[in-house]
Amino acid sequence: MSTSFPIPDDPGFLQIKEVVKDFGPVRAVDSVSLDIARGEIFALLGSSGCGKTTLLRMLAGFETPTSGQIILNGHDLSGLEPYRRPINMMFQSYALFPHLSVWDNIAFGLRRDGLPKDEIAARVESMLRLVKLEKFGKRKPHQLSGGQQQRVALARSLVKRPQLLLLDEPLGALDKKLREETQIELVNIIKDVGVTCVMVTHDQEEAMTMADRIGVMDEGVLLQVDVPNELYETPNSRFVADFIGNVNLMEGVVVDDQPSSVTIECADCVHYVGHGITGHVGLPVTVALRPEKIYLSREEPEGEHNRVQGVVEEMSYFGSYSVYFLRLPSGAKLKVSEENDLRLRESKPTWDDTVWASWPPSAQVVLTH
Amino acid sequence: MRSDKKSRLFSRLWMFVVFGFLYLPIVSLIVYSFTESSVPNVWGGFSLRWYRALLVDSDLKESLWLSLKIATSTATAAVILGSLAAASLHRYPRFFGRTFFSGMVSAPLVMPEVIVGLSLLLMLVSLQRLLGVPDRGMVTIWLGHLLVGMAYATVVIQARLRDLNPQLEEAAQDLGAKPWQVFFLVTIPMIAQALLSAWLLTFTLSLDDVVLSAFLSGPGSTTMPLVIFSRARLGLNPSVNAIATVVVVIVAIGVTIASYVLAQQERRRSLEAAAAQRPG
Numbered sequence: 001m002s003t004s005f006p007i008p009d010d011p012g013f014l015q016i017k018e019v020v021k022d023f024g025p026v027r028a029v030d031s032v033s034l035d036i037a038r039g040e041i042f043a044l045l046g047s048s049g050c051g052k053t054t055l056l057r058m059l060a061g062f063e064t065p066t067s068g069q070i071i072l073n074g075h076d077l078s079g080l081e082p083y084r085r086p087i088n089m090m091f092q093s094y095a096l097f098p099h100l101s102v103w104d105n106i107a108f109g110l111r112r113d114g115l116p117k118d119e120i121a122a123r124v125e126s127m128l129r130l131v132k133l134e135k136f137g138k139r140k141p142h143q144l145s146g147g148q149q150q151r152v153a154l155a156r157s158l159v160k161r162p163q164l165l166l167l168d169e170p171l172g173a174l175d176k177k178l179r180e181e182t183q184i185e186l187v188n189i190i191k192d193v194g195v196t197c198v199m200v201t202h203d204q205e206e207a208m209t210m211a212d213r214i215g216v217m218d219e220g221v222l223l224q225v226d227v228p229n230e231l232y233e234t235p236n237s238r239f240v241a242d243f244i245g246n247v248n249l250m251e252g253v254v255v256d257d258q259p260s261s262v263t264i265e266c267a268d269c270v271h272y273v274g275h276g277i278t279g280h281v282g283l284p285v286t287v288a289l290r291p292e293k294i295y296l297s298r299e300e301p302e303g304e305h306n307r308v309q310g311v312v313e314e315m316s317y318f319g320s321y322s323v324y325f326l327r328l329p330s331g332a333k334l335k336v337s338e339e340n341d342l343r344l345r346e347s348k349p350t351w352d353d354t355v356w357a358s359w360p361p362s363a364q365v366v367l368t369h
Numbered sequence: 370m371r372s373d374k375k376s377r378l379f380s381r382l383w384m385f386v387v388f389g390f391l392y393l394p395i396v397s398l399i400v401y402s403f404t405e406s407s408v409p410n411v412w413g414g415f416s417l418r419w420y421r422a423l424l425v426d427s428d429l430k431e432s433l434w435l436s437l438k439i440a441t442s443t444a445t446a447a448v449i450l451g452s453l454a455a456a457s458l459h460r461y462p463r464f465f466g467r468t469f470f471s472g473m474v475s476a477p478l479v480m481p482e483v484i485v486g487l488s489l490l491l492m493l494v495s496l497q498r499l500l501g502v503p504d505r506g507m508v509t510i511w512l513g514h515l516l517v518g519m520a521y522a523t524v525v526i527q528a529r530l531r532d533l534n535p536q537l538e539e540a541a542q543d544l545g546a547k548p549w550q551v552f553f554l555v556t557i558p559m560i561a562q563a564l565l566s567a568w569l570l571t572f573t574l575s576l577d578d579v580v581l582s583a584f585l586s587g588p589g590s591t592t593m594p595l596v597i598f599s600r601a602r603l604g605l606n607p608s609v610n611a612i613a614t615v616v617v618v619i620v621a622i623g624v625t626i627a628s629y630v631l632a633q634q635e636r637r638r639s640l641e642a643a644a645a646q647r648p649g
Contacts, residue, residue: 062539082542095540098637099558108554109544142640160544 012071013038013196014059014164019068021054021220028054030220031068036213041190041197043211045204045243051220052200056166059198060089073163083112089166092173094153096141102152103128103137109160127155130189147178154186158193165190167199171206183209204244208232216240238367241288248289248334257281262366263305267330272305274361279368286367291337293363296324296349301358310334312353324349326357399617402610409607419607429596429612436576436593439507443514444572448564450515451522456556458523459530477520486584489513493585505587513581518571525570529563530556562634569627573620 014036021029029051036042044052057063059070061082070077077085088109096105106127110120128134131151141149150173157165170186171179187210190197201207207214208228215225216239224231224240235241238249252266257280264271264287271287279285301307310326313333319340326334336357349355397410402420406413423429454474461467477485493509496502503509537559541551557564579594586595593616597609 060539060543062542082539083545083547087543089540089543091536091540093534093536095534095536097537097541097555097559099561108541108546112545112550142637156544 010038011035013040013073014198015069015071016055016059017069017071019055019058019070020066021051021058021063022066027220029058029065032217032220032222034215034222034225036196036198038196039194040212041187041199041210043207043214044198044200044217045202045207045214046217047202047243050217052217053168055217056089056168056198056200059164060087060166061085086163087166088157088160088162088164089168090153090157090170092169094141094149094173096149096152096156098141100140101137102133102139102141102144105141105152106156106159109156113160123159127159130158130192131155146174147182150174150182154189158189158195161193162195165195165197167197169201170199172201172203179206186210216243218243234365235288235367238286238288241365241367246291246335246337248291248294250287250289250332252285252287254279254281254283254285261361264366268328268332268334269308270305271364272361273364273366277366277368279366283368288365288367289359289363291323291335292321292339294334294336294357294359296336296338296355296357298349298353298355301356306361306363307356307358308334309354309356312349312351312355315349315351326355395617398610399614402607402614404607404610407606409605409610419611422606422608423611423615426608428591429593429608432591432593432596433612433615435507435590439511439514439592440572440575442511443518443575444568446511446515447518447522447571448526448568450519451567452526452557452560452564454519454523455526455530456552458527474523475520477517478524482517482578482580485516486513486581489516489581490584505585506590509585509587510582510590510592513585514571514575514578517578517581518574521574522567522571525567526560526563529560533559562630565630566627569623573623576616576620 012035014034016032016034016036019029019032020027032051032055044055046052054063058065059077061077061080061084065078072086097108100108103124106124107120110123115123124137125134128137131154133148133151133155136144136148136152141152144152150171154170171182174182183206199207199210211228213225213227214231216223216231218239224236226234231240232244235244241247242249250266250268250271252264252271254262254277255265255270256263257277259276261275262273262277262279264273264285266287273287277285295301308326308328310328312324313327314325316323317340321337321339324336324338326336328334334357401409401412403415403417404411404413405416405418454470457464458467458471458474489509489512493503493505497504533556537555538551541555542548546554577594578592579598582592582595583598586592591599593612597613600606600609
């Protein structure tokens with residue numbers, strides 16, 4: 001997981017400016033503006049139908065924006081056909097040509113550019129080496145495994161040295177174990193080649209592992225763009241907090257507003273948050289609290305804020321951690337995850353135990369919308 | 370148990386009766402093409418007499434040659450026009466008059482052939498009266514066969530196009546192929562087998578068509594089915610059996626090739642499906 005994104009030399013390499021796409025009465029992409037730096041791997045994350053794929057297809061040229069501009073390396077792409085764009089895409093189905101061998105699949109794009117034969121051969125060979133498929137050049141796509149097909153598709157989309165690489169659900173067709181191995185491998189290859197990359201995925205883990213920055217989309221709107229850990233630790237909306245990882249959301253009202261702290265009263269507890277917010281007393285807010293930032297204990301914790309008593313209603317053991325669901329006095333549920341760092345922990349909470357949950361003042365995020 | 374056995378015996382018997390009814394006439398037709406006798410249903414010993422007669426029967430030979438020429442050109446033109454029609458219906462989901470066009474393309478499939486033939490004849494007659502062309506003959510028969518053959522070809526090719534993964538054509542464009550290159554380098558190879566099936570289908574349709582040919586033929590342009598038909602009315606001799614045998618052999622070869630191609634296609638598709646399902 002990347003924790004920080006180095007300051008890029010060309011932050012506006014790809015500029016998406018107020019792009020809108022309507023399909024009849026439906027607005028699939030709603031005024032999206034976004035700058036992507038040279039060499040960056042950017043992930044568009046969202047559930048299906050959120051407009052991320054439409055945005056990707058507009059970059060490739062398969063859809064025309066209703067309004068707005070897409071600028072790549074200083075050139076406006078408006079009206080440019082897909083086959084004239086310096087952009088290549090890896091399709092979700094890989095879309096390998098079944099009647100061509102692996103070698104010919106990779107050479108397809110180079111042949112369209114009319115490159116000399118020996119250069120085509122050299123570049124195809126080096127691509128085959130890059131994706132470790134030197135021995136598979138003569139095979140037909142249906143003679144390869146899913147992972148090998150994925151690598152051929154990657155090689156085919158990289159061989160023309162595009163200025164921008166588009167990945168549509170790049171690992172969606174692979175099973176879970178292979179997906180985890182391939183994520184790292186794919187990032188290494190893309191970083192080696194140094195190509196700027198925009199990927200689309202619905203899998204937050206995939207986005208977190210692979211991307212330098214992530215843009216979360218919902219209903220055609222780009223809600224938040226940030227590096228993975230910021231997205232997780234400081235989501236700016238209920239949707240993002242809920243979409244990325246697990247979270248407890250509690251409705252409350254601001255009762256005390258100081259420059260460096262804020263107190264919020266919820267149904268079951270009083271939150272003391274150790275940073276200021278742009279709000280005022282009486283403002284209804286949502287407090288987001290991640291399950292792993294909560295501690296459980298049988299003894300009453302000190303202080304009067306950031307604690308609540310509940311009954312263990314459900315618990316699940318996942319090996320490295322356990323998840324508890326506490327029933328709070330108001331009837332709401334609180335999800336808590338605890339690491340199982342000791343083999344035999346004394347007085348581990350179990351079903352129907354009454355326990356205290358507490359958390360530090362830096363654990364919560366206050367969401368105003 | 371016993372009634373089970375009995376009913377199985379009965380269904381076997383029934384099957385043999387039906388197949389016998391369908392194929393015995395053809396078998397006997399082939400057998401009697403080798404007769405020495407000059408009556409087509411009397412066995413007078415084995416000979417190749419009627420095949421020799423065929424070689425000097427210029428009427429039959431010419432009609433067979435004409436039929437083959439018409440069938441070949443019909444099949445070729447039907448596949449070309451059919452793939453263009455199918456491709457435009459497939460590529461453009463919305464254009465002015467699409468429903469009308471799609472209906473018109475497949476109308477000859479359901480229209481009675483007699484009516485198609487008659488209306489074509491009437492049109493050609495009026496055209497000829499107005500312009501002096503075309504004379505009825507090979508070209509007019511070809512046009513009639515093409516009308517029906519194109520409908521069949523379009524249906525076959527369109528069905529294959531519908532199965533095609535649309536991302537393949539997009540991938541080709543994405544890699545720099547212009548639309549016409551996409552069509553020739555990706556679409557055509559992907560549907561090659563459907564094109565071959567459509568060609569063989571329209572070839573056979575044209576080869577044994579009687580009704581349209583009867584309406585559209587002119588003096589000196591009699592197709593083989595028409596010759597057989599007219600001879601059957603005047604009194605047959607086994608040379609008709611001989612030419613029918615030749616046709617059966619041609620068609621059998623065609624059908625064998627077509628089913629071999631289809632089986633190959635099926636095998637490849639199931640392999641592809643298996644590869645797509647294989648996780649690792």
